[in-house]
Amino acid sequence: MSKVFLSAKLPAATTKILTDHGLTVSVYAGEGLISHAELLKSVVDVDYLITPLSTQVDAAVIDAAPKLKLIANFGAGFNNIDAAYAKTKGIQVTNTPAVSTNSVAEVTVGLMLALSHRIVEGDAQMRTSGFPGWAPLYFLGSEIAGKTLGIVGFGNIGREVARKARALAVNVQYWQPHRLTDPEERSLGVQYVEFADLVQTSDFISINAPQKPDNHHQFSAAVFKEMKATAFLINVGRGPIVDEAALLTALQQGVIGGAALDVYEHEPQVTAGLEKLNNVILTPHIGNATVEARAAMGTIVANNVVLLEQGHNAKFIVNA
Structure with a gap:
């Protein structure tokens, strides 16, 4: 047997x-x-x-x-x-x-919403210092409608993220080594851009790519410096695509607006210091959980x- x-x-x-x-x-x-x-x-x-x-x-x-x-x-x-x-x-x-396509795509969009509306940060405040009372300028976040999402890696998951984001009135652009056909792009309502352009123009960047030798530390200190100061990075692909030490420095120095990580460079360990930042969401690889x-x-x-x-x-x- x-x-x-x-x-x-x-x-x-x-x-x-x-x-x-x-x-x-x-x-x-x-x-x-x-x-x-x-x-x-x-x-x-x-x-x-x-x-x-x-x-x-x-x-x-x-x-x-x-x-x-x-x-x-x-x-x-x-x-x-x-x-x-x-x-x-x-x-x-x-x-x-x-x-796992739908599950990971849902988590990706969920992290976009959580970052932009400061949901996790707000929950932490309610459990610690508490709610001082409603005020016009208190705890402001931003809406995702009308913003631009750049997707790195446009396989099954990347495409499903695009569909869900488009339903929320988000503009979607993507980059991967091989461009889709024009009919495919039009059916999804997305635009292909070069990697450098995606980095510079996206309000959110979602990494939905598999790990390959040529994308190790694709998101480096140099790339973070090219991103918008208000941009959010979301990694639900593979941890080593991001140089986490460089990401930590970029977040600490306000080079980018925030980040959400569901995968980690040295998984299951998390780069020390990320857990201390209130503009970072850390989840335990729950993309398809x-x-x-x-x-x-x-x-x-x-x-x-x-x-x-x-x-x-x-x-x-x-x-x-």
Whole structure:
């Protein structure tokens, strides 16, 4: 009987799919994230590994699992896995694209609203110094209608962010290495601009791009200096796209207006000092943390195991 190891607890329905198909399932039950040493011990005799993007699956882990056929990543990204090395061992690596699109887009727009209306800052004040009373110039924020949102990374999530933002009367421009066709741009009501122009003209910049070698620290001290002094940066893509030390300095010096981060350069650690700033919102990587999205992700990873077990091809292979 084939064995499946889950390196983190997943929705119950995910495990049920596996056990209903006769697979033996074991789950890491420790506190916090699984350690590299524990993972090495846990994969020795498994046929399938299901792992969240917080677990690093490197060459050592792959070498420790001679029976391994599939690494099913519970997440759209897969930079936590040495997919190229897995391929040399005949191991397929899959991800869970698209199903978290709506959830991440909702969080992105939610962070735009929270920043512009100072919602988190206001909540903190109510819990500490309190509300001194309504006054015409008290605790002013700004509306997002009529503002310009620049989206960096215009895949499924970026496009859904654009749709939702346009419904709130926000002007949307985007940049990515490959421009959409004119009919696609017109259907979404968006405008393509070069990266430098997006940085200089956007009131909000949303990072919705995957992590790649060429976008490490794409948002640097030099880029922050080119942004509007009132602009807000939102990162729901990948942490290392932003130089967090440079971001901290820019925020402390008033170079930009504020930031909201759902992902972090050294995740799960947060650059010290960011948590002290009242123009910063920090959330614990909750972009796709909804019952609906996680259930759909679980169905994909479980079904991919079942497909391989039954002699079929898995879906969403990233190292074919």
